Amino acid sequence: MDKHDEPLLVTGPGAEKENGTAAAAEAKRLLRLAGPLVLANILQFALQLVSVMFVGHLGELPLAGASLAASLANVTGFSLLVGMAGALDTLCGQAFGAGQYHLLGVYKQRAMVVLALACVPIALVWANTARILLFLGQDPAIAAEAGAYARWLIPSLVPYVPLVCHVRFLQTQSIVVPVMASSAVTALTHVLVCWALVHGAGMGSRGAALSGAVSYSTNLAVLALYTRLSGACERTWTGFSMEAFKELRQFTELAFPSAMMICLEWWSFEVLVLLSGLLPNPKLETSVLAICLNTSDLMYMVPYGLCTAISTRVSNELGAGKPQAAKLATRIVICMAISEGLLIAVTMVLLRSFWGYMYSNEEEVVAYIARMIPVQAASFFMDGIHNSLSGVLTGCGEQKTGARVNLAAFYLAGIPLAVLLAFVLHLNGMGLWLGIVSGSLMKLLLLTWIVVSINWEKEAIKAKDTVLGSALPIA
Structure with a gap:
């Protein structure tokens, strides 16, 4: 038996203590990875939020246009690019675990080429945003404002592609503190960049859109300099x-299902916003749903950090030929996801009467949000667990399976049930969210069954074959 295949969990005298030590060590590794990544994700999430906040002080029309354009850009562009870069979680992670260090740089460059090609249709969509929104029946003034904002977002694609590739390249090596630090520097300077372009240069909402390109370039420059000068990435x-x-x-054959794995779930929540506009009292329903989605986006950064951490741990251990270590990491991350999910869900329920005041002073809105919070807390609890399970699939290179699960859970179950509850049974916004919660439950059950059925030894062999199939001669 190869030393990598030795069982991580032992039996016999002293087994309980030894197994507990192994589990504690794995938990520490996951926390060291997830902690900085959670903070980095929150800081990156804040960039577009700050830009829109600056536009909000310019008037209602610029705010409506910027919000609509930012939402469209996330759906048609940023989510796709982030998803496609997820292929690096598998390829770089397994190559690093297998000691084929020179492959990581090649994979990163290959990802930048593929993602750059994907930016061509994305830029065309953003350039024609005004026409698309008019075709969809949006107000002409808002469509024109959103179109102008989206056109000024196009330059941000230039630094964004290498940035997301650099981040994945580093995190698969468990280099996460520099990612957090660069995100912090970018978030701090972004406020100054927004002010300089919006007010200093007098560009208004166009300046807020362009600020993303400047800040992403700052983040990219910091990470690129670290990669080349620190010595941590010399291999x-x-x-x-x-x-x-x-x-x-x-690469594209793995990148596309990686994108679908993320986007199919992300897009299902955008469908909720569109459906909320068809409900009675659409202004109230859309406002409350937007607040709930904003809360979910912020809370999502915690389980997303765990998702990224476990994909790194699983891919590294499978690449190293240690299936039992990958299995142990999966068990530990599930326990961690359940714990943090319960903690945050209970906190949300306890604060439900006050949560709405963070977003509105309208008593009707606050009361509606208080009723929605328990359902949202249940959704968050399940999301935390199935996000970690999704990270396990990514580490194994099973993105196609994850994409199929999301398609079935949200588009064959969640959204149809949301329509039934909201429009047939007249539960309105509560019905929409209950439908998505049902989709999340179905996803959790499917992923649990899939992960429990994983043959870890076969996954380690498959990872080895993947790495060796891409192995390059070292100069």
């Missing part, structure tokens, strides 16, 4: 290579 970054232009189709 994984060996310079630019023509190998980046090879096997693009194979």
Whole structure:
């Protein structure tokens, strides 16, 4: 038996203590990865929020246009790029675990090529945002404002593509503190950048849109300098290579389901917003649902950090030929997801009567949110667990399976049930959210069954074959 295949959990005298020590060590590794990533995700999430806040002080029309454009940009662009970059979680993570360090730099460059090509249709959509919104029946003035904002978002694609690739490249090596630090520097300077462009240069809402390109460039510059100067990546970054232009189709075959795995769930919540506009009293329903989604987006950063951490741990251990270590990491992250999910869900329920005042002074809105919070807390609890399970699938390279699960859970179950509850049984916004909660429950059950059925030894062999199949001669 190879030393990598030795069971991580032992039996016999002293087994309980030894197994407990292994579990505690794994929990510490996951926390060291997840903690900085949670903070980094929150700081990155704040960039677009700050930009829209600056626009909000320019008037209702610029705010409506910027909010609509930012939502469209997330749905049609940023979510796709983040999802496609998820292929690096599998490829770089397994290569790093297998000791094929030179492959990480090649994979990163290959990802930048594929994502750059994907930016062409994204830029075309953003350039024609006004026409698209008019076709969808939006107010002409708001459509024109959103179209102008979206066009000024196009330059942000240039630094955003290498940025997301750099982040994945580093986190698969468990280098996460620099990612957090660069996000903090970017978030702090972003406020100054927004003010300088919006007010200093007199660009108004266009300046707020352009600020993203400046701030993403700042973040990219910090991470690029760290990669090249720190010495931490001297084995994984060996310079630019023509190998980046090879096997693009194979990379795309993993990148596309990676994108669908994220986007299919993300888009289902956007469908809720559209459906809320068809309900009686749409202004109230849309406002409350927007607040609930904003809360969910913020809270999501915690389980997303765990998701990223477990994908790194599983891919590293499978690449290293240690299936039992990957299995242990999966067990530990599920326990952690349940614990943090319960803590935050209970806190949300206890604060439900006050939560709405963070967003509105209208008593009707506050009372409605208080009724929605328990349902949202249940949704968050389940989301935390199935996000960790999704991270396990990503670490195994099973993004296609994850995409199929999201398609079934949200589009064959969640959204149809939401329509039934909201429009047929007249539960309105509560019905929409209950439908999505049902989709989350179905996703949790499916992923639990899939992860429990994983043959870890076979996954380790598959990871080894993947890495060796891409192995390059070291110069």
